[in-house]
Amino acid sequence: MQAWHFSETAYPYLPPQDSYPSIRVSLPNKHYDPRKGAELWDRYLKEWQIAEEEGMDIMLNEHHQTATCVDPAAPLVLAALARLTTKARLLILGNPIANRRQPIRVAEEMAMVDVLSRGRVEAGFVRGVPYEISPANSNPVRMNERFLEALDLIVKAWTNHDGPFSHEGRFFHHRNINIWPRQWQDPHPPVWVSTTSSGGARQVGERGFIQATFLTGYQATRRVFDAYREGWRAAGRGKYVANDRLAYAALVYVGETEAEAHAGAEKLLWYVTANKVAPQYANPPGYVPVEANVHMLRGAEHPLSAFAKAANVEAAIRAGLMFAGTPDQVFNQIKRHYEYVGGYGHLLNMGQAGFLEHEESVKGIRMFAREVYPRLKEMFPKTAISGQYGDVPPEPPEESVLKSSSRGIDLTRDGPLATALGAGS
Numbered sequence: 169m170q171a172w173h174f175s176e177t178a179y180p181y182l183p184p185q186d187s188y189p190s191i192r193v194s195l196p197n198k199h200y201d202p203r204k205g206a207e208l209w210d211r212y213l214k215e216w217q218i219a220e221e222e223g224m225d226i227m228l229n230e231h232h233q234t235a236t237c238v239d240p241a242a243p244l245v246l247a248a249l250a251r252l253t254t255k256a257r258l259l260i261l262g263n264p265i266a267n268r269r270q271p272i273r274v275a276e277e278m279a280m281v282d283v284l285s286r287g288r289v290e291a292g293f294v295r296g297v298p299y300e301i302s303p304a305n306s307n308p309v310r311m312n313e314r315f316l317e318a319l320d321l322i323v324k325a326w327t328n329h330d331g332p333f334s335h336e337g338r339f340f341h342h343r344n345i346n347i348w349p350r351q352w353q354d355p356h357p358p359v360w361v362s363t364t365s366s367g368g369a370r371q372v373g374e375r376g377f378i379q380a381t382f383l384t385g386y387q388a389t390r391r392v393f394d395a396y397r398e399g400w401r402a403a404g405r406g407k408y409v410a411n412d413r414l415a416y417a418a419l420v421y422v423g424e425t426e427a428e429a430h431a432g433a434e435k436l437l438w439y440v441t442a443n444k445v446a447p448q449y450a451n452p453p454g455y456v457p458v459e460a461n462v463h464m465l466r467g468a469e470h471p472l473s474a475f476a477k478a479a480n481v482e483a484a485i486r487a488g489l490m491f492a493g494t495p496d497q498v499f500n501q502i503k504r505h506y507e508y509v510g511g512y513g514h515l516l517n518m519g520q521a522g523f524l525e526h527e528e529s530v531k532g533i534r535m536f537a538r539e540v541y542p543r544l545k546e547m548f549p550k551t552a553i554s555g556q557y558g559d560v561p562p563e564p565p566e567e568s569v570l571k572s573s574s575r576g577i578d579l580t581r582d583g584p585l586a587t588a589l590g591a592g593s
Contacts, residue, residue, distance in 0.1 A: 169513060169544040172227040172259055173219035173533060174417065175520040176237040177212050177245075179205060180438060190446035192234040192299040205238060211526045216249060218530055219519075220256035222537035227259040227516055229294075232303035236443060243277040250285035258285055261292030261360055261380060261516075266311040267304035271318040272345055275325040279351035287352035292360035292380065293319055295368075298455045299445060309454035314339045316371065319361070321345075326356035360415070364388065366395035373399025373409075380415035380516065385488035389416060390509040397510075397555055412550040415514035416505070419490040419521070422498050422535035432532055433481045433492035438522020440479045495539035502540075506548060510557050513550035 181204060182188075188195050216226050226249060230242035239245055246260050258281070263274050282289040295315045301308045317337050324335075325347050332346040351357060360378040363369050372379045373396035381392045397409050419436045423429030451461070484490035488508075491501040506512065517536065520529040 169515055169541075169548040170225060170257075170412075170550055171515045171517055171536070171541050171544065172225045172257075173216060174227040174229075174516050174518045175212055175215065175529075176229065176231075176439060176518070177208070177239045178439070178442075178521055179208065179235045179238045180442070180522045182235055182442075185442070185444055189444075190449060191236060191442055191444050192231075192446075193302050193449045194233075194446065195235060200235070200238070208238075211529075212520070213245075213248065213252060215520060215526070215529050215533065216256075217252055219533050219537070220253045222534055223541065224517075224533070224537055225257040225259065226253065227261055229261055229292075230264070231297070232300055234299065236439065243274075243281060246281050246289070247284055250281050250288070253285075253288075256288065257290055258288050259290040259292055259360065261290075261362055262294040263292065264294050264296035264300055264304070265318040265322070266295045266315040267300055267306040268318070271321045271340055272325055272342055272347065274318075275322040276347050278322075278357060279326065279347055279349055282351040282353055282357050283349050285352075287357075289351075289353070289357045290360060290378075291357040292362060292378075293322075294362045298452050299449045301452045301455065302449060307454070308452040310339075311455070312368070319359075323356060323359065326351055364392060366391050369393070369395040370399035370402075372396055373401075373405075373413075374403040376400065376403070376405055376413075378413055378415060378514070380417060380514070382417040382516075383419070383489045384416075386505065386508050389488070389505075393509050393512070393554065409554040410550070411511045411513035411548070411552045411554045414512035414554055415516055416509070416512050417516035417518060418488070418505075419484065419492070420498070420515075420517040420519050420536060421490075421492045421524075421532045422495055422540055423492075423532070424494070424535070426493050426497065429493045429497075430481050432524060432528050433484075433490060435524040435528070436490070436492075436518070436521045437479055437481065437484065438524075439518070440484075442522065495535065498536070499540050499543050502544065503547070507557065510555040511548065511552055512554070513548075513552075515544070 179200060182199055219226060228242050228245055230239045231237035232240050242260050246258055249258055265271055265274055268274060278289060278291045295311050317339050321335055321340060325345050332344040335342045335345060358378060360380055361372045362380045362382060363372060364381050364384050369379055369392045379396045381389055384392060393414055400409050401407060421429055421432040421436055423432055481492060485492055485501060488505045491498045519532050
């Protein structure tokens with residue numbers, strides 16, 4: 169298993185939650201102190217460097233007009249990390265290409281950073297969460313189609329070396345595509361796609377890209393991974409899928425004692441508890457299928473409120489959203505989740521959030537890297553075959569926190585849960 173240190177680079181110094189309607193999109197930037205922000209960026213960059221020193225790889229993402237993630241241009245930070253590090257793989261997960269109007273610019277940016285890092289870039293792409301629609305002045309309708317067209321065009325730009333070609337698509341039009349510089353890795357950097365829906369995962373599997381899913385617990389993760397495997401086989405890529413094609417992101421904190429670990433994990437949960445979002449940003453018209461909206465209008469619970477039920481450490485651990493405790497406890501939590509979903513080759517560790525201080529973040533990184541990571545690499549090699557389920561209950565009762573209790577609909581299947589849980593598509 170390959171582990172990546174991930175931070176949403178939050179700015180937590182905010183007024184009381186009841187004084188503003190939404191932490192995303194509309195929170196006035198008068199609440200951002202650039203001096204405090206610069207100090208935070210110093211520590212976040214240092215924490216990524218420490219993760220590299222401890223043998224972990226690096227992951228980052230971007231969001232817009234929000235205090236939950238003050239990295240609105242992840243390629244810039246990726247370029248900085250390309251020069252601050254020397255050996256870690258650098259995963260950007262990701263580029264919200266359904267909201268960007270120039271896919272070729274994205275291809276150029278990733279190629280440039282790949283050269284700067286001498287071939288250490290892993291290029292991840294996301295549809296983008298609903299909160300990004302307004303900041304991007306984008307259209308929430310047909311985002312999946314835009315996403316796939318942009319992704320295919322980026323890969324073509326990376327792999328065409330014989331001079332300019334043109335593209336006349338449904339959403340994008342380019343007359344001269346001939347990117348310079350050419351990326352270091354051949355044929356191109358590894359491509360990741362984040363999705364938390366079965367339909368999206370099936371399309372990712374058909375293309376053979378690496379599938380990542382965020383904070384989806386037990387059942388939803390298993391469905392996503394199974395759909396990926398179905399798409400992989402349907403495209404004729406072979407009967408079996410190696411674990412290195414699948415990734416899972418969770419909140420992770422390891423301490424010397426359970427009490428110490430839970431204290432750190434409680435601070436990590438700021439990511440969940442601070443995510444106060446006005447309804448017009450959480451579910452813009454056209455972003456999710458009509459059926460999901462109809463069920464919510466009939467009384468099914470919105471996934472944002474369902475997710476909030478897991479907003480304490482014990483419930484988050486039971487649901488598989490968080491791995492926290494002593495090294496033995498965290499190893500066993502990951503093992504249980506791994507076996508239930510059929511295996512994965514990448515663990516994306518969100519090890520910093522909210523008011524978790526630098527020393528606490530560093531201790532969590534080091535405890536995981538030294539006491540848990542070696543055991544994971546030994547027991548769960550990336551090249552293992554995915555889809556082999558362990559001896560675990562067929563339906564963990566903990567998953568009830570991620571299900572709607574009304575009308576019998578499970579909104580984690582293909583509904584808007586992805587929109588509630590970070591950077592999924």
